[in-house]
Amino acid sequence: xxxxxxxxxxxxxxxxxxxxxxxxxxxxxxxxxxxxxxxxxxxxxxxxxxxxxxxxxxxxxxxxxxxxxxxxxxxx
Amino acid sequence: xxxxxxxxxxxxxxxxxxxxxxxxxxxxxxxxxxxxxxxxxxxxxxxxxxxxxxxxxxxxxxxxxxxxxxxxxxxxxxxxxxxxxxxxxxxxxxxxxxxxxxxxxxxxxxxxxxxxxxxxxxxxxxxxxxxxxxxxxxxxxxxxxxxxxxxxxxxxxxxxxxxxxxxxxxxxxxxxxxxxxxxxxxxxxxxxxxxxxxxxxxxxxxxxxxxxxxxxxxxxxxxxxxxxxxxxxxxxxxxxxxxxxxxxxxxxxxxxxxxxxxxxxxxxxxxxxxxxxxxxxxxxxxxxxxxxxxxxxxxxxxxxxxxxxxxxxxxxxxxxxxxxxxxxxxxxxxxxxxxxxxxxxxxxxxxxxxxxxxxxxxxxxxxxxxxxxxxxxxxxxxxxxxxxxxxxxxxxxxxxxxxxxxxxxxxxxxxxxxxxxxxxxxxxxxxxxxx
Numbered sequence: 001x002x003x004x005x006x007x008x009x010x011x012x013x014x015x016x017x018x019x020x021x022x023x024x025x026x027x028x029x030x031x032x033x034x035x036x037x038x039x040x041x042x043x044x045x046x047x048x049x050x051x052x053x054x055x056x057x058x059x060x061x062x063x064x065x066x067x068x069x070x071x072x073x074x075x076x
Numbered sequence: 077x078x079x080x081x082x083x084x085x086x087x088x089x090x091x092x093x094x095x096x097x098x099x100x101x102x103x104x105x106x107x108x109x110x111x112x113x114x115x116x117x118x119x120x121x122x123x124x125x126x127x128x129x130x131x132x133x134x135x136x137x138x139x140x141x142x143x144x145x146x147x148x149x150x151x152x153x154x155x156x157x158x159x160x161x162x163x164x165x166x167x168x169x170x171x172x173x174x175x176x177x178x179x180x181x182x183x184x185x186x187x188x189x190x191x192x193x194x195x196x197x198x199x200x201x202x203x204x205x206x207x208x209x210x211x212x213x214x215x216x217x218x219x220x221x222x223x224x225x226x227x228x229x230x231x232x233x234x235x236x237x238x239x240x241x242x243x244x245x246x247x248x249x250x251x252x253x254x255x256x257x258x259x260x261x262x263x264x265x266x267x268x269x270x271x272x273x274x275x276x277x278x279x280x281x282x283x284x285x286x287x288x289x290x291x292x293x294x295x296x297x298x299x300x301x302x303x304x305x306x307x308x309x310x311x312x313x314x315x316x317x318x319x320x321x322x323x324x325x326x327x328x329x330x331x332x333x334x335x336x337x338x339x340x341x342x343x344x345x346x347x348x349x350x351x352x353x354x355x356x357x358x359x360x361x362x363x364x365x366x367x368x369x370x371x372x373x374x375x376x377x378x379x380x381x382x383x384x385x386x387x388x389x390x391x392x393x394x395x396x397x398x399x400x401x402x403x404x405x406x407x408x409x410x411x412x413x414x415x416x417x418x419x420x421x422x423x424x425x426x427x428x429x430x431x432x433x434x435x436x437x438x439x440x441x442x443x444x445x446x447x448x449x450x451x452x453x454x455x456x457x458x459x460x461x462x463x464x465x466x467x468x469x470x471x472x473x474x475x476x477x478x479x480x481x482x483x484x485x486x487x488x489x490x491x492x493x494x495x496x497x498x499x500x501x502x503x504x505x506x507x508x509x510x511x
Binding site for chain 1: 273423424425426430433455458464
């Protein structure tokens, strides 16, 4: 069984280079200032490998693929 | 030194205020507002701080009592204090307790007034929280206007050996975002006043978990531990018990900090500050991340989350700013948005560029230039949830309420007119010691 995976961006690390939106157009778009907006955060199992590759390509290491573990990684 | 040690002994019976005594946190007499209550005066008024230490069961019982009191955070988010205390009491490593008295919002003064008049009540609450969570130490981060007062109070207690945990006092960094919970921990542990995007309870930059509570919340906690939940609940409404500190400003005769019971009509609250008779146009309720409301709609509403729901507002940090009908609400909003955009910690792109773009467009509208509000509305959605902290979210909510409430004014501006007959900056946009 594959656990669902979710895309997340560390917006402090992100510099708006835009690679992620170019490589995962169905999941990430860019806002008016060139920063990624996750339009679909759940990645289906068949695309996990692709998404993981894109995560490694982020020049700022700001993109993450989180194996969902129930609790959302977030803030209080 | 001996006199101070004796100051830690129980106060004579009968001096503890009963349930009906208001104010609870602020000095009872206006004459006492001149300076901070000394340790002796504090103990004479409130009695000694009861120990909250003990085994796991006793601490759980005391946290349950905080839960029954339904004490909520007074830093704006109204998060239940008992939930936070319980989470931090269960961490593997002893947490750090951080009393948040940064109050970087220029319109709010309640934390400064509280720390300046009753520092020992806040220190009591912070030490109670440390005992309840098994924390190893406490740091009070206080606005620079009052931090020396707090440090002197902490020194008095150290000499009198009042507290079982070490208490540090640190002057807060300047700026609006320095008061965000993770930023306060970042500042206290690393000297960097910027949000980290990681909840302090999960371990701040110093890697140990931190309990961050607003100083007013801690002052209430100190009193709940002295009395009990039903005492706390004897003020306020059943859903929002206790008292709360509010800052009233704008078109009032005596702007300042008042202690009120939730549920009091907003109009009555403003009368406390002496409505100066000017017809009011709009109110900004809850602070700079709050909600604009038409004065005609809001004045009769009770000041509580439930009561303010009809205008989409909530008490927030307890600020009510009254803008006279003669002032331009759009101009006020533009100034405020510019201030918030400039206050960004500068870490997240959507906040840095998005808030600036929104502010610029509102400034154009306020100046009578044509502006595309549909674009502003889309940007409000685009910045929401797109920062490490809630700075963009809070700003977007405030701007969205302004677009609703000042619709007629915005339409007038688009035609080159403005309904204002005077130019006033009601909302302060510079860090200040207010009132």
